Amino acid sequence: SRSINLAVIPGDGIGQEVVAEGLKVLSAVLPQDVKLETKDFDFGARRYHATGETLTDADLDALKQHDAILLGAIGDPSVPSGVLERGFLLKLRFAFDHHVNLRPSKLLPGVDTPLKGEPAIDFVVVREGTEGPYTGNGGTIRKGTEHEVATEVSVNTAFGVERVVRDAFARAQARPRKKLTLVHKNNVLTFAGHLWTNIFTKVAAEFPEVTTDYIHVDAATIYLVTDPARFDVIVTDNLFGDIITDLAAAVSGGIGVAASGNINPSGEFPSMFEPVHGSAPDIAGQGKADPTATVLSVALLLRHLGYESEAARIEEAVSADLAERTGKPARSTAEIGDALAVRVAG
Amino acid sequence: SRSINLAVIPGDGIGQEVVAEGLKVLSAVLPQDVKLETKDFDFGARRYHATGETLTDADLDALKQHDAILLGAIGDPSVPSGVLERGFLLKLRFAFDHHVNLRPSKLLPGVDTPLKGEPAIDFVVVREGTEGPYTGNGGTIRKGTEHEVATEVSVNTAFGVERVVRDAFARAQARPRKKLTLVHKNNVLTFAGHLWTNIFTKVAAEFPEVTTDYIHVDAATIYLVTDPARFDVIVTDNLFGDIITDLAAAVSGGIGVAASGNINPSGEFPSMFEPVHGSAPDIAGQGKADPTATVLSVALLLRHLGYESEAARIEEAVSADLAERTGKPARSTAEIGDALAVRVAG
Ligand SMILES: CC(C)[C@H](C(=O)O)[C@@H](O)C(=O)O
Ligand SMILES: CC(C)[C@H](C(=O)O)[C@@H](O)C(=O)O
Numbered sequence: 001s002r003s004i005n006l007a008v009i010p011g012d013g014i015g016q017e018v019v020a021e022g023l024k025v026l027s028a029v030l031p032q033d034v035k036l037e038t039k040d041f042d043f044g045a046r047r048y049h050a051t052g053e054t055l056t057d058a059d060l061d062a063l064k065q066h067d068a069i070l071l072g073a074i075g076d077p078s079v080p081s082g083v084l085e086r087g088f089l090l091k092l093r094f095a096f097d098h099h100v101n102l103r104p105s106k107l108l109p110g111v112d113t114p115l116k117g118e119p120a121i122d123f124v125v126v127r128e129g130t131e132g133p134y135t136g137n138g139g140t141i142r143k144g145t146e147h148e149v150a151t152e153v154s155v156n157t158a159f160g161v162e163r164v165v166r167d168a169f170a171r172a173q174a175r176p177r178k179k180l181t182l183v184h185k186n187n188v189l190t191f192a193g194h195l196w197t198n199i200f201t202k203v204a205a206e207f208p209e210v211t212t213d214y215i216h217v218d219a220a221t222i223y224l225v226t227d228p229a230r231f232d233v234i235v236t237d238n239l240f241g242d243i244i245t246d247l248a249a250a251v252s253g254g255i256g257v258a259a260s261g262n263i264n265p266s267g268e269f270p271s272m273f274e275p276v277h278g279s280a281p282d283i284a285g286q287g288k289a290d291p292t293a294t295v296l297s298v299a300l301l302l303r304h305l306g307y308e309s310e311a312a313r314i315e316e317a318v319s320a321d322l323a324e325r326t327g328k329p330a331r332s333t334a335e336i337g338d339a340l341a342v343r344v345a346g
Numbered sequence: 347s348r349s350i351n352l353a354v355i356p357g358d359g360i361g362q363e364v365v366a367e368g369l370k371v372l373s374a375v376l377p378q379d380v381k382l383e384t385k386d387f388d389f390g391a392r393r394y395h396a397t398g399e400t401l402t403d404a405d406l407d408a409l410k411q412h413d414a415i416l417l418g419a420i421g422d423p424s425v426p427s428g429v430l431e432r433g434f435l436l437k438l439r440f441a442f443d444h445h446v447n448l449r450p451s452k453l454l455p456g457v458d459t460p461l462k463g464e465p466a467i468d469f470v471v472v473r474e475g476t477e478g479p480y481t482g483n484g485g486t487i488r489k490g491t492e493h494e495v496a497t498e499v500s501v502n503t504a505f506g507v508e509r510v511v512r513d514a515f516a517r518a519q520a521r522p523r524k525k526l527t528l529v530h531k532n533n534v535l536t537f538a539g540h541l542w543t544n545i546f547t548k549v550a551a552e553f554p555e556v557t558t559d560y561i562h563v564d565a566a567t568i569y570l571v572t573d574p575a576r577f578d579v580i581v582t583d584n585l586f587g588d589i590i591t592d593l594a595a596a597v598s599g600g601i602g603v604a605a606s607g608n609i610n611p612s613g614e615f616p617s618m619f620e621p622v623h624g625s626a627p628d629i630a631g632q633g634k635a636d637p638t639a640t641v642l643s644v645a646l647l648l649r650h651l652g653y654e655s656e657a658a659r660i661e662e663a664v665s666a667d668l669a670e671r672t673g674k675p676a677r678s679t680a681e682i683g684d685a686l687a688v689r690v691a692g
Contacts, residue, residue, distance in 0.1 A: 114571045193428065218593075247567035247570075
């Protein structure tokens, strides 16, 4: 009999609330014969304040025993900027080699966008997750003086770039439009730019059916608001991916519906799935958070584990739910979760 | 009697056409007693192909003899990516220490935006121009092999950050709303992030009337499409500034109307003014390019040289011209320039 052994990290702020709904929908969608086991982990601001710990080696060992990880949100204003980001979120992505950061953007019917017209938005960003300016490489000299110098080093390797470019080509190949856009800034960041561009060109030769193009990251932000329909699959560096996926979420319905996967395609380490939004402490504990992004992250999780039809059922349920929202009074976090659970079970 | 000794760099593609209109409007707006002298420089793709040169020391000496520089656009697909950008555009910004890269965004009446509603967009981005990931620091080892490693080093100094932060505070102080937003990614780029954040906080104490806030660059792209009216003055790093100013241009009327100044506030070197758009080789030579961004760059140039009322006259002329465009047939580059010249003279 099949089983899913899931590590659950509710985290801070609205994380608890949205994860509860994600699990509700997950339980409802799974066939009877699939045994779901979950284990909660208390990472985040509370644990940091209580123990000073963000993510220990023992934590990593414990997480590693699972098939996948579902995360709500990590971050709280009581913790200095960077501590939980570098000490937990990025540490986990690096430790588990989550080099494919998958962020789909689809403007679903009934969902509001800040853009005029009804642009046909349906693309996925494959963001590199373990290199670039995120490595923590760099440092500071003469800190706090008028002669301070701070550096940040973007590290890019052929190994790291090729595997994510290859993953993106395979995803583009599997989609109807078969189009892949490289986003970088190769006219200024010429060292990293040449590496990315050369590998992109080399791998392209193995995927003759995939149409390719290249856009500078600054121009990409223009297209994301003037012609988002031009994109099918985008592959890009860690920092550029961070920036353009927030913009992509904003134009395709907002971060309330933006899901993401931090994927280790080899399966050597569990992959982690999380909404793109943060912990939103201002609305935490009030039942106001929209759990849709978490529920869609559960769909990505199921697809990653091979439960394609269950993933599709969740996505259809979300589409149907969103299509019926217009003009209705706002529902609570749990009401949205309940409605989605009913739909996927039905 | 007064005089302006202007270096003119038409450059590539539509650069020639738009600069001609910029100069037309400049001549028309200047009072009789101001003597305008211009000298053309042939930088860009043609010179590069003919001589292999992009910008020599002798060129820099010659440019330095001028009060300011007006640039059309540099760049052509026949030149490998990075050659003219690093060899000319960035070389000039660094050589002339253009550390204040000024990019105003204002959605003028009658101008179309991809955003719903009629957002009240009126802000200015002060982008640092001589540091960050633009320094060219970094390199490649094992080039072309499967073990290639390419690095890009973002260099940030207290000296460089403080002067641009101070400039931005002074600009915010001089505006009615007196609000300054720092955009960075201090939760991930913690070395540079701490430097920027600490200096921002320190300088803020000297400007008690200025309201401040901080936004991560990824979130800033969301606000630029969902609530651009929240911004008054933004100060940010070179790369983040590059990215968000293209997005800012897109939401406030497009790069057809986006002007910029590469400013050396000390006056030790001439400042350079240029439209944000590129050389657009696809429409070059057809009289189709909109010279408005160049004309608005001329206004920034005049303001920088102390001709405030002339700068304002140009901006009013552009506003009036844009307000009357809706529903009219498209005009040629020269027709728009003529119309603006008539307005500023009138
Ligand atoms: C919180 C932060 C470390 C993170 C990132 O920059 O990757 C977030 O913005 C994201 O996009 O997942
Ligand atoms: C052409 C390029 C070097 C330049 C930059 O990245 O600064 C351009 O994008 C700009 O914004 O002026």
